Amino acid sequence: MFSVLLRRNLRENSRFFQTAIWCLALVLTALVVSCDQEGAGQSPAAKANPKARKFYWIQPLKGHPVHQLTQIAFKEGCKHAGYEFEMVGTETWDVGGTVALGEQVLARGDVAGLAIWTGNPAYNSFIEKAAKSGIPVVLPHFPAVEGSIPGATGIIGCDPAAYAREAAVELGKAMGAKGTVAVTQGSFNTTENLVSETFKKAMTENYPQVKVLQPAEEGFDPPGAIAKAVAILQGNPDVVAALSTTGGGPVTWANAQKETGRKLLIVGMDYTLVNLDLVKSGEVYAVIGQPLWEESHGAAELLARARRGEKIEWWTRLPAPFITRDKLGPYYALLDKVEAAIEK
Numbered sequence: 001m002f003s004v005l006l007r008r009n010l011r012e013n014s015r016f017f018q019t020a021i022w023c024l025a026l027v028l029t030a031l032v033v034s035c036d037q038e039g040a041g042q043s044p045a046a047k048a049n050p051k052a053r054k055f056y057w058i059q060p061l062k063g064h065p066v067h068q069l070t071q072i073a074f075k076e077g078c079k080h081a082g083y084e085f086e087m088v089g090t091e092t093w094d095v096g097g098t099v100a101l102g103e104q105v106l107a108r109g110d111v112a113g114l115a116i117w118t119g120n121p122a123y124n125s126f127i128e129k130a131a132k133s134g135i136p137v138v139l140p141h142f143p144a145v146e147g148s149i150p151g152a153t154g155i156i157g158c159d160p161a162a163y164a165r166e167a168a169v170e171l172g173k174a175m176g177a178k179g180t181v182a183v184t185q186g187s188f189n190t191t192e193n194l195v196s197e198t199f200k201k202a203m204t205e206n207y208p209q210v211k212v213l214q215p216a217e218e219g220f221d222p223p224g225a226i227a228k229a230v231a232i233l234q235g236n237p238d239v240v241a242a243l244s245t246t247g248g249g250p251v252t253w254a255n256a257q258k259e260t261g262r263k264l265l266i267v268g269m270d271y272t273l274v275n276l277d278l279v280k281s282g283e284v285y286a287v288i289g290q291p292l293w294e295e296s297h298g299a300a301e302l303l304a305r306a307r308r309g310e311k312i313e314w315w316t317r318l319p320a321p322f323i324t325r326d327k328l329g330p331y332y333a334l335l336d337k338v339e340a341a342i343e344k
Helices: 002-040 044-048 065-081 095-106 121-132 160-174 190-206 222-235 249-260 273-281 292-307 329-343
Strands: 054-058 084-088 111-116 137-140 154-157 179-185 210-212 239-244 265-269 286-288 315-317
Touching (some): 054 065, 054 095, 054 292, 065 084, 065 329, 111 121, 111 292, 121 137, 137 292, 154 292, 160 239, 160 265, 179 190, 190 210, 222 239, 249 273, 265 273, 273 329
Parallel strands (some): 054 111, 137 154, 154 315, 179 210, 179 239, 239 265
């Protein structure tokens, strides 16, 4: 009898200990999951300042039509990601002044993330300072080699070299593989310099009989830009085409051809309404669809992911199509979307 009772007690105690161990394992698992949810996946900025709910868009020349489109896109991206939005920048292309305004932003204490319209190494020390404070920094539009901008979380935009090569092929074909092309830039910066250099190289490789003039600085003042383009045409009667690497270029060259009575094959940047209308009317041959909306909206999404502690790929690559008259429809539809966002 004693041996029977002993075996029964051992079996019951064994089941008790197995149940206790199983329950303890469940409790420990729950504690680990809880700890992970409470902060292990958060970025340093989210841990340091969990109440920060504002993303800042830092950009000079903030009133330019192209820049206004990017600001609206970023604002919509912030709303979609659940963050507040604020625009900071100068009215002119003043990099030093814009950096100074950015420094003031860092002192506010409500910064959840920064999207900075750079293209200039003068921003690098500011970007590094922001990153040392644990703030994620995403750079839209301007490509950069990974590691060349300390502190930057990532970049988002198209490949200027790729669209420059496509522009050379398409424009050279439209020119009949002969003639001279004028090239203007908004300013001499890393991205526009790359476009001009790549365009000339690709044109020479594909159409050796086409001559490409050295780039001239167009600037961002429309009357001044038009006057410069007119001067180029007057000094170069063999010019039959023009490439502008900036968003105001279609207006610049469309007006220059009117003033000089010349008919040009014009390629410029960006799907603003005025530029699309110039392509539709035939005054401009094509515009390159830099993904202004997509990269700006996407910058907010990347910042939100960085705040959650997610690993961000260095370069989020987007396409930049060559938009001729037969391809305008989707871009007019996108601008309708932008206008609707403005009216909200």
